[in-house]
Ligand SMILES: Nc1ncnc2c1ncn2[C@@H]1O[C@H](COP(=O)(O)OP(=O)(O)OP(=O)(O)O)[C@@H](O)[C@H]1O
């Protein structure tokens with residue numbers, strides 16, 4: 001049987017709005033949740049994660065871009081958040097060396113920018129957030145939200161609820 005799935009879309013009109021969507025996500029994250037963030041440079045992946053960290057109770061100054069570390073761990077008051085950025089990761093072997101795979105389904109929520117750089121890095125059951133620039137309006141982003149598997153489908157539904 002195919003896993004449960006829930007998909008929808010949302011448009012944000014400012015960085016703050018994308019961040020607020022992230023706060024809403026972060027308030028609902030649980031240990032073991034996996035979130036893939038996809039989209040071009042500057043699409044707003046980190047903005048959304050900053051919000052998610054806030055929603056998980058992470059102090060804002062903790063959140064940086066983990067480009068050099070590949071994975072950063074933040075201690076949220078609600079739960080630990082692992083923030084990974086696979087932009088510079090060459091392949092699955094390199095990712096193995098970072099300990100990344102211990103975090104999948106691990107003790108915190110795992111949020112991964114550029115998750116599509118390493119196919120197979122993440123389980124099929126995940127929440128996928130695809131962000132795209134609007135071709136004409138510089139502060140507008142179009143988001144696709146896709147949850148696969150019962151848990152992540154529920155997260156997607158909650159994130160898109162009015
Ligand atoms: N609606 C919007 N949502 C998110 N960010 C926006 C929006 N409008 C403008 N921005 C701006 O776009 C930029 C998004 O940067 P951000 O670092 O979040 O992108 P990113 O997807 O993480 O890029 P990278 O691939 O380089 O890590 C910020 O400068 C932000 O202020």
Ligand SMILES: [Mg+2]
Nearest residue numbers: 045046065113
């Ligand atoms: Mg980023």
